[in-house]
Amino acid sequence: MATVELSFTPLPAHVRTARLVATAVARRSGVDESLLDEVRLAVGEACSRAVEEHQLHCPAEPVRLALSDMADRFEVEVTDNCARDSAKLAGVGLESTAGMAGAAGMQAGLGFAVIAGLADNVEISETAEGTCIRMSWPSAGAVR
Amino acid sequence: MDLKLDHHSKDGIEIVDVEGEIDVYTAPRLRELLIELVNSRFYQLVVNMEKVEFLDSTGLGVLVGGLKRVRAHDGSLDLVCTQERILKIFRITGLTKVFGIHDTVDEAIAARRSEK
Numbered sequence A: 001m002a003t004v005e006l007s008f009t010p011l012p013a014h015v016r017t018a019r020l021v022a023t024a025v026a027r028r029s030g031v032d033e034s035l036l037d038e039v040r041l042a043v044g045e046a047c048s049r050a051v052e053e054h055q056l057h058c059p060a061e062p063v064r065l066a067l068s069d070m071a072d073r074f075e076v077e078v079t080d081n082c083a084r085d086s087a088k089l090a091g092v093g094l095e096s097t098a099g100m101a102g103a104a105g106m107q108a109g110l111g112f113a114v115i116a117g118l119a120d121n122v123e124i125s126e127t128a129e130g131t132c133i134r135m136s137w138p139s140a141g142a143v144r
Numbered sequence B: 001m002d003l004k005l006d007h008h009s010k011d012g013i014e015i016v017d018v019e020g021e022i023d024v025y026t027a028p029r030l031r032e033l034l035i036e037l038v039n040s041r042f043y044q045l046v047v048n049m050e051k052v053e054f055l056d057s058t059g060l061g062v063l064v065g066g067l068k069r070v071r072a073h074d075g076s077l078d079l080v081c082t083q084e085r086i087l088k089i090f091r092i093t094g095l096t097k098v099f100g101i102h103d104t105v106d107e108a109i110a111a112r113r114s115e116k
Helices: A012-028 A033-057 A083-092 A102-118 B027-039 B057-071 B084-092 B105-115
Strands: A004-008 A063-069 A073-079 A121-126 A131-138 B004-010 B013-022 B044-055 B076-080 B100-102
Touching: A004 A012, A012 A033, A012 A063, A012 A073, A033 A063, A033 A073, A033 A102, A033 A131, A033 B044, A033 B057, A102 B057, A102 B084, B004 B027, B013 B027, B013 B057, B013 B105, B027 B057, B044 B057, B044 B084, B044 B105, B057 B076, B057 B084, B076 B105, B100 B105
Parallel strands: B013 B044, B044 B076, B076 B100
Antiparallel strands: A004 A063, A063 A073, A073 A131, A121 A131, B004 B013
């Protein structure tokens, strides 16, 4: 079970809240101060992508964020409920997002480039609900 | 912190001062300002990001969009930024090769003048 779970209506204003919560939990989980900016930015990117997908395909469904304090890792999962997007994302992958057409493609490409460049470990998978971006960083153990 | 935007002319170049967070929520306001400036025939722009606390890919997209608009009029869009946390995002995305990034507004203006 995640240490902290958050679900929010897919509005851009709530992405900032998600960033703040993720940063606070990361700090409490023992993530080094020098990595907190990276956590904040990567979580913001993943949530922004999810919000945009929800607004296009399922605006009534919430975006889900799970923050887990593992033994020596801090793990973040951002899950959308847009199964419609999953096939597209799976076909695109992290390395080939630059090939997506138009402004939306450029935006998605930049977002994935930032996530890939910042997170220590990134996995993108499809779940029954939609697409899940899982990222993690090393932590020194939680402050309990 | 929310986003604060201001702009003024200096040596014939329009300086856009940005303060706060540029993200998916606030970036549309910066986009609107850049479009407004281009529509007002300001094609030489310097975006001063020294007081920007947060920048994400939405903000990067807005800056790239602004650059595209001014270049359509043979203009320029340079950036002023010395903050490592912001510069890192430009490096990760390869955009350091796209934008002129300077330490001060005066340096940005001087660099633009020397290219004319």
